[in-house]
Amino acid sequence: GGPEFTLLAVRGNGAGELLGRALGIALGKSGNSGVVHDDAIITRLPWAEAEAFLIILPASRVEALSAKLGTAGARSGAAEDWRLWAIQAGVGMISRATTEKIIPQELNLEVLGGINFKKGCYPGQEIVARSHYLGKLKNQTYRVAASAPLQAGEEIFCTSMGAQSIGIVINAAQDPLGGFAALAVLRAANAGESLMAGAPGGTPLSLRELPYTLPLDIASEE
Known part of the structure; x- marks a missing residue:
């Protein structure tokens, strides 16, 4: 087989300059910019x-x-720190437990600049484009907190929908300040209700703020 690949993350003020110096290249100044090097x-x-x-x-x-x-x-830092920072930033990462369960807009990627509607072809493009052009988005990513551990792929329920799931946990991490943090894709119409993870009447969830405006809030402002 070919080479095994690993993920390495760098975060903090001046991270781009420091990483660029270590690699001997210039790095992009804007989010979602990329470069291939060696x-x-x-x-x-x-x-x-x-x-x-x-x-x-x-x-x-x-x-x-x-x-x-x-x-x-x-x-050097711990992977758990990175997971928590990504949750606080509101940037979801898809894992095996959540792959093919949601579309990019539901991860708030349109607001985060992670989707381009003008170039390229990819599996599922028709569904993604339809959600964009017809404005049919019903779910979006929220930041939530719980007092018990949460798992990626765990379903979320609310009071009015009973046994019908209204969402899924995308990423979760322990919060050193107490409890557990997560990003979850939820049905926006039910996000203001009492939320539980795992089962109806399961682990109670509370919403936390994200550092950007949610896509469906933007749509309602227009």
């Missing part, structure tokens, strides 16, 4: 509060790049 793909994520970069590179090169980043002044 078998690595580097993407600047659309995070509002801090510069954040995701790097996909051959596993054999991770140690060398990590050492260069350390020399340039970066501190």
Whole structure:
């Protein structure tokens, strides 16, 4: 088989300059900009509060790049920290538990600049374009908090819909300040109700603010 690939993430003020110095290249200043360099793909994520970069590179090169980043002044962090920061930024990451369960707009990617309707063809394009042009979006990503652990793929329920699921947990992480944080795709019409994860009457959820305006809120303002 070919080379195994690994994800490496860099976040913080000045992250782009530090990463660019370690790689010997210039990196994009805007969210969703990307560059390919020596078998690595580097993407600047659309995070509002801090510069954040995701790097996909051959596993054999991770140690060398990590050492260069350390020399340039970066501190190594835990993957759990990254997961929590991504949730706070409102930028969802699809995993095996959630693949093919939702469309890009439901992850708020249209607001985050992660979809381009003018170029390219891809599986599912017709559904994505239809949701965009006909304005049929009913679900969007919310940030939620719970007192018990949450799992990606876990279904979410609300008081008025009984046993019918109205959403799904996308990403979850422990919050060092207490409890657990998650991003969840929810039916907007029911998001203001009492929400539970796992089962009707399951783990209670409460909504938290995101650092951007939700897509369906934007649609109602127009």
